[in-house]
Amino acid sequence: MVELLPESSTPTQIITAFTLGREFRNTFHHQVFTEYQKVVFAYKGSSYACSVVGISLGENEGSESLRSTKQGMIRTCTKVIVEVPPQSLGTLIHGAETFKSIFREGFNMESLEEELISLGIGGMTSQFAQILQSAFGSRMVPPPVAKRLNLKHVRGMLLYGPPGSGKTLIARNICKLLNAKAPLIINGPDVLYAFQGVLERKIRSLFKAAIEDENRYGAKSDLRIIIFDEIDSIAKAILENLLAFQIDGIKVLNNIFIIATTNRKELIDEALLREGRIKLHVKLEYPDERGHLQILDINTRNMRQAFLLDEDVNLQEIACRTDGCNGFAIASLVTRAHSYAVV
Template structure:
């Protein structure tokens, strides 16, 4: 019998390989012709095996800890170990056809008191009128649809389709939308790039190299995302802000996007100069709005790019009327006021860590600094392969040799080489097609005379790479690298204090408690006694 899932349960489930004998609730995804966003279909045999009935509400779990709620119906044409769902449900689970999902009965789902949804901006362009009356009420009326916070659904009316995102439900995180459920949709449409991590977005596998950095940031986030009970056990305050620093073009922005997609978190990116305005107090309001939006769509990665442009040392900020100082103070206030209960991770990126105001690097703020170095040989090989993974490359092109001779090149430099290689192949192909067309005209032939046109440039050859490398250049000098390495060494220098510290083998325990004997001295520092 399938296990009942309770809304207070904090365990996270990971999709496993299909094994019908040992895990009957692991099913393979099939596309369906039924376009209902709230319905999935199983075979009657599988429903009997899982003790499910038509109309039961089930909890589906897909990739990267994604979950959604649906109604299950029997379909005799569905294979026994398969589950049919439409594209909207697949998107909410971050799966495709032939992927594996798990299904569990959800017995404690309650009728919703109220829900809050917002349309996605690019789906409502050119639409005027009351979205609640035209789209939402017809979609929900009499259907008793289950919805979950974070899901996206599609509503159709008057030959148009609008996508909505579920921002909040009461009770949370899921409920049944009944006739007496209040539907709120006030507010500006939400931006797709801020609210959704696309299925085609970059992930850890698509961010070439940086294996050590991935491991480090994975540990920082996993403690908070996957092991919150261990954090509570030891009374730890989870890391909320991380600073990436390193040469330009080494994958800082790419890695942040990969993090958001890997952990299925919403992603908000803001560049430092975008926060500054010429109007008094408006810059601080921009900061408050950005952090407020991040809290609203948590779990969220808030990415502050070009942090050095607004977080410079406050020792010499003259001529700006103090605007930069006020922005710095507001950012620090927002970071300090970020509740540990809100899964908002702040990641800053800078090419100039030496000019960042020291207040940003204090404990509890950007106290976790991660150096993003130039890619090593293995990372360069990964970058070349990933960049050209969709390109037809000749088998005699030695990628390993390319990664060896490009020592000192950044990820952006390598990507530029790959782009130039593709342009050379395209230029050759277009030139040959033009010449072939002229030759056919001279011979009185037409393009339809040939049943199977010849592929004039079937793949990218070695000579394309040789020509592209003539224009290759490094964007990061050796002097720049030395500056970053010196800054890193400065951070890693051991402090004199505590170098020789050890607990003595024999401790005097008389008059002490588990606080190490310091509690009895607390009264000396208590200003109120």
């Protein structure tokens, strides 16, 4: 990914993607890069901010250590694919393809923990990192790279685990990190009291919109997300048949992603969870001590800023003593303590 830095002068002549890629390869020959690494590259009086969005190693290229850490060395035979922001196409680099990032503008994987804390989410950095990599890894690279590597997009994910392990929290907030349409959220228990036909029409209309987007924009179409919260409550024959039909019918449609949550994975028909449908299954557990401390820190931040938290309150000790508690219980502990203090 290449972007002209603000302080740079506008290029006086059209630069081709081939030329810029060749000069980048020559400049950094024999240097090792890591996926998502950023580097500034100067060429003909202009400075470009470059991000390594994907690394492809051949059969005999690179050592095992480079492969395991997702690093690659720039060689003479290395092919550099130049992607630029849509607004720069044609005015900055001629012949380059635009690459629409799967993440929203300004998001950086390297600052994931800070991003989650800003959303009020603590103790779940490792879970979010695992999901982003497993569920959206193929979407993090430019389409030409994904095609060369024959990467298949994951189109469905099941989050399961004990109550309070953060399944719903992750499902609803992961969309805030993505460059995607606002999600359609279907709450299982609520749907039990709704007319079945309404739900079916909702799902069919969403798939219809996704098909229209795919036909019009291709790989650049926006991702559409459907969240089935507590899917075990509604995974009955009619809904399973509907989902299976719709998912199986989008073999070449990659702009739909389904997130399902459940406390009882064993209650869901295996036909819905097999390869090609909801194939990625992520088990969530309660946060560890470090996660407890983050949750406590987030939930007491306003108190500290208002000087309402006594200096003798030791959050580290509380985090240690709440071993085995889920995130909701820890947040509730702060609320109850506050209520007790002001009464």
